[in-house]
Each structure stands twice: as C-alpha cells, then as structure tokens.
Amino acid sequence: MARIELQQVSKRFGAADAVGPLDLAVESGEFLVLLGPSGCGKTTTMRMIAGLETPSSGRVLFDGQDMAGVPPADRDVAMVFQNYALYPNLTVYENIRFPLRMRKMKRAEQDAAVRAAAARAGLEAELGKRPAALSGGQQQRAALARAIVRRPKLFLMDEPLSNLDARLRVSTRAHIRHVTRDLGATTVYVTHDQAEAMTLADRIVVMHRGRIVQSGSPREIYERPANAFVAGFVGTPAMNLMRGTVRGGVFRGENVQIEGLEAEDGKVILGFRAEDAQLLEEHIGFTGCEIGAPLYETEQLGDAVMVLVPAGDAIISVKAARSFEARPGDQLRIVVPPDACHVFDGETGARRDRMAPATGGWGR
Ligand SMILES: Nc1ncnc2c1ncn2[C@@H]1O[C@H](COP(=O)(O)OP(=O)(O)OP(=O)(O)O)[C@@H](O)[C@H]1O
Numbered sequence: 001m002a003r004i005e006l007q008q009v010s011k012r013f014g015a016a017d018a019v020g021p022l023d024l025a026v027e028s029g030e031f032l033v034l035l036g037p038s039g040c041g042k043t044t045t046m047r048m049i050a051g052l053e054t055p056s057s058g059r060v061l062f063d064g065q066d067m068a069g070v071p072p073a074d075r076d077v078a079m080v081f082q083n084y085a086l087y088p089n090l091t092v093y094e095n096i097r098f099p100l101r102m103r104k105m106k107r108a109e110q111d112a113a114v115r116a117a118a119a120r121a122g123l124e125a126e127l128g129k130r131p132a133a134l135s136g137g138q139q140q141r142a143a144l145a146r147a148i149v150r151r152p153k154l155f156l157m158d159e160p161l162s163n164l165d166a167r168l169r170v171s172t173r174a175h176i177r178h179v180t181r182d183l184g185a186t187t188v189y190v191t192h193d194q195a196e197a198m199t200l201a202d203r204i205v206v207m208h209r210g211r212i213v214q215s216g217s218p219r220e221i222y223e224r225p226a227n228a229f230v231a232g233f234v235g236t237p238a239m240n241l242m243r244g245t246v247r248g249g250v251f252r253g254e255n256v257q258i259e260g261l262e263a264e265d266g267k268v269i270l271g272f273r274a275e276d277a278q279l280l281e282e283h284i285g286f287t288g289c290e291i292g293a294p295l296y297e298t299e300q301l302g303d304a305v306m307v308l309v310p311a312g313d314a315i316i317s318v319k320a321a322r323s324f325e326a327r328p329g330d331q332l333r334i335v336v337p338p339d340a341c342h343v344f345d346g347e348t349g350a351r352r353d354r355m356a357p358a359t360g361g362w363g364r
C-alpha cells in the first residue's frame, strides 16, 4: 500500500501551463478517480506520479518520501495506459508473465498466477496469440492482466476501458474495482467518463484546465457540485442549467419561474436534475415553481421516458414515468421543487446557495 502526495505540483510545456499548481493526497488503499474533459491535464498528472514526466515545480511523495530522481521502474507502480503498450513479440501468456520473471518466483507459481489473471480477464483462449492478433478490447484486457498479476502497491490507470464495448466495459469496471480492493492497492484512475468515475471511485477529483475544481465522494460530487462546470459534467443526463435572475428568493428565466429559493438576489445559473422535476397533471393550478414549454422530443429509456423541453437557449431534461406519452409541440408544465435547485453565480459559476458546504471539502 502507498500514500501518494502531490505538493504544489505543476507542469509547463514550453510557455504553456498544462497542470497546476495542485495539491492532492491519495490515501493508502484509496480508489481515486481523476475526472475531467479532454486536455484538462489528467494524463500529465498521472505521468508525473509515475515518474514518466518531471514536474516543473513541486514535489511528489510516496509514503512521505520525495520521489524526485526515482525512475519509474523503482516506484513499484503498475500502469495501464490508453495505448496498452504490450510487447509485440511476446504472446499474451508471456506478456502477462513478464513482470513476474523479474522476481524470484517459482515457475509453477508464475504459471498459476498468469492463468488466474488471464481467466479473470477472459483471455484463456488467447494466451498463445501475439498482441497483433487480438482485438483492441482483448489487448486492453491483456494489459490489465499484466498490471494486476504484479500485485503492486500502486495502480495508475489511464482510460483503461476506452477500447471495450459497452458490456465489457461494465464487467471489466467491476473486475477492476474488485481486484484493487482485494489487493488493498492504492489506485489512481483517469477518465473523462463521469459514469465510470461515479461507479468506481471512493473519491472523485474533478479537474478543469489543469486545476482541481472539486474533490469529494461520488455522492457529494453529484449532490453538491462546487460550480456550474461540475454540475454540467457529472450525471446522465448532465444537470439542467438555465440562466436567469433571482429576486426575493424567486428565480425567473425564459418560461421558468421558481419560488422559495434560499439564494441572494442577482444573475445566476439555476440547476436541477432530470429526476428531481415532475410533469404536472393538467387540472393542477399554478404552483409557483414551474416551467411551461412545448415538448421538444422524448427519449425512451426503457424504465422511464426522458422528456426534453426548451427553456431559453437550453434544452431541459425531465424524467417521466414510462407510461408518458405526448407529441412534439404539446404544451407541458413541469414542476421543479425549490429544495432540489442548485444556484450558481451567473458570472463565475461558483455555487451560491446558502446551504452549508458539503463535507469532504472541495477545491483543495
Ligand atoms: N508532451 C507534451 N508537449 C506539449 N504539450 C503537452 C504535452 N503533453 C500534454 N500536453 C498538453 O497539456 C495539456 C494536458 O494534456 P493531458 O494529456 O494531460 O490531458 P488529458 O486530461 O489527459 O486529456 P485526454 O482526456 O484527452 O487524454 C493539453 O493541453 C496538452 O495539449
């Protein structure tokens, strides 16, 4: 196990600031996900932890020890990267066994470990093949098996599921979670896929433009996003966000009015989640917390129907019962409970409602 600490770590490429400065601690045995859009600095951060990239400033510590000058091979780190980097001349069996050959492990034990890892990765039938003869998904699973078989103290994974089809992604995701927990290994996992982050993480660190914008449990990130960026990035669908003005606790936007908000006057971005709003029956009178708009489209989800309506320049999603039926253009009324609303600053996007900050802290 290992505790990782980044202290004021930054990375510049030429004149461009790619990352930081950022402070981040990953506790021993923790599964931490770095989540953010393309180009926000996730891979660069990961590579600095691995020792593949030298920080422009700051320190990387493993269990309190400064890693400056320690080469990647001496950090006891297993890496699974976007490009799986298998040895092309070795078979799958030999690839998975490769890290074990470096150790004083009996041949029979190596063989058992390789076969167990291959079985977990669903690669028993592929052991004799070379990487070129594998599909992208099989290569990715072979790279995962090679990392897992080492039982390292730290896993670094950079989008390890990106080449898998939807079903394999879900089962491999559970496999990664199970194996890392089983080993008690510290894991730093990079993804731009918020669903992956939500399902895997003990803690999510959201990055934006090289900086950490929020750090918290999946639940905290989902329920109390620190700003409009996080709100619009996490969740399927993302949180509904509308521009408007709050005056005396009443939000007004285009075809929207919501009363009873705990927020100060001013220009804001108002957010709520699709599952927190309800479609109103026709006979119910004005509630004070409504969106009135024509139906734009519906999306069949199987267990529910996603109803899309325009509000200003945004399209709002509302989750309705699967029995819902309407046609594009039909006039709808949607009620949004004020306590389900998130209020963000209209200029900075920072969270602005008066509720107490979530535990776990953000922006650290
Ligand atoms: N070797 C390099 N030389 C110059 N610029 C680089 C280099 N590596 C990364 N960058 C820049 O640093 C920034 C962060 O890149 P990074 O690869 O860390 O992003 P990322 O969050 O992993 O994105 P993605 O999700 O697309 O993989 C980007 O603007 C990128 O262009």
Ligand SMILES: [Mg+2]
Pocket (backbone or CB within 6 Å): 042, 043, 044, 158
């Ligand atoms: Mg990357």
